[in-house]
Every structure is written in C-alpha cells, then in structure tokens.
Amino acid sequence: MLANDVMTARDTKDLVALYEEDGHATKAGVFTPERMDAAIADVIAWSDEAIAAMSEKDRRWFVDGAAKGTVLRKLDNPHTKRAFFTELASDPAIVELVEALVGKGVSVYFSQIFFKPPHGGGPKPAHQDNFYFGPSDHDGVVTAWIALDQADEENGCLRYGRATHRGPIIGHTAPQDRPFDLQIAAPDMAGMEMRPAPVPKGGVSFHHGGTVHVSADNNSERWRRACAFHYVRNDVVFSHPALPYDHSLVLRVS
C-alpha cells in the first residue's frame, strides 16, 4: 500500500484483478528511478526545443499560463518524436502488463507528457479517454500513466471514479476558447467519488479507456511530470473519434 490507502498490485495477476474490478490499477517499480531521471532530462531538452519553435497559437494551448516563466502544460506524441520514449513504450516491462490487461498485440496510438510545475500546474478536468478516441471496442484501450516524478495527493496525482469503466461514456463539452479540452460537465460529476491514485517514481497507473479521471493542482514544492501512453489492441480502430488522430503516428509494439 502507498499513502492515501491506494493499493498497488503485487504481481500481474493482482494487477489484472484490480483493473477489472476498479477500472484502474497501479504497479510500482516498472521502471527504475534512474531511467525516470533520464526521461526527465530528455523531456527538458525537448521542451526547450519545442518552446523555441512554437507559434503564438500553439503557445496558448501548450504553455501553462499560471506557472512562473515559460513552462509547458503538455507535449504530444513522445512515442514518435523522441527515441527515448519510443524505446520506453516498446519495453517488454510495460508491454507485457498492457497485454495482460487488453490482450495480445498492441500499438500506441497517442501519447502525452503532462507537466505540473511546483505550485504551477493547473487541474485536468474530468474525462474518459474513450470519449476522445471513440474505439470499436471499449475494452481494447488502456492508458499507461508513468510517474516520471513521484505523484501524490499534494502534487496533483490522478483521481479515478471507481468502476466507472462499467458505466456509459458520458457526454463531454469543451470551453469555447479551448475546443480540445473536452470534459464532463459538473452536474454529471455530482456525487461521483474521485479517489486519489498516488504512484511512486517509475511506477505505472493503468486505466481503462472508460474510467472517469481527473487531476488537481500541484500544491507542492515538487514537480509532477508524467508520460501517458495510450495503448490500443491491434484489432481495435477509432471508429468515432471526437478529435482527429493521425494514423501515421501509430507505433506497433507487439
């Protein structure tokens, strides 16, 4: 057990059982802290290059307006843009866990680095990944959220609505000035308990594409950086996506 009473899986069998029951499950120690430090170094180099090359329009979407200085909120598709992350996404240590959850033969369709700087990172509104992706089989999509830094309640770890993967995909809307920021409206979230899922550095929180999740501000002196790989079983297609996804970015890893 970690702080906040969230269970981490003992082994792969336990991971699958927790995932099927709750719609999410955490495995500690998938990657070493040293590998996460190397990931952070790569992300910092990439951020510097990206900020220098960014248009004014992209800055409005990718830069964290609340943070001091120019700090990115997110970067898209490290699995194709950075060799380090291509290797991480293809590592048997994670691919074998993903296959245990959704079945054999998987690809990464989309990926994101999420940055929450000390006292700067804003909240990520409640959503279900499968509203975005519109897959042909809802059980064929799993997000592997890798903690590059330790994530806990204080620095804005993910929170999940337990067993919401067994419920419907809820309608999402976006604020007019942020059309990509699709989210579940507050009245639809009323009464849904969102349980924190702390993850140690190098651990992975896996969530089903139908599981409602959210993250709060970073209220600590520490960074909270994470890499999310969205894995899809190879027979699944995004038949009714809410946003356009570029199929040339699909990385088959098994």
Ligand SMILES: O=C(O)CCC(=O)C(=O)O
């Ligand atoms: O890291 C976050 O705050 C949001 C992550 C998320 O929404 C996801 O991985 O699907």
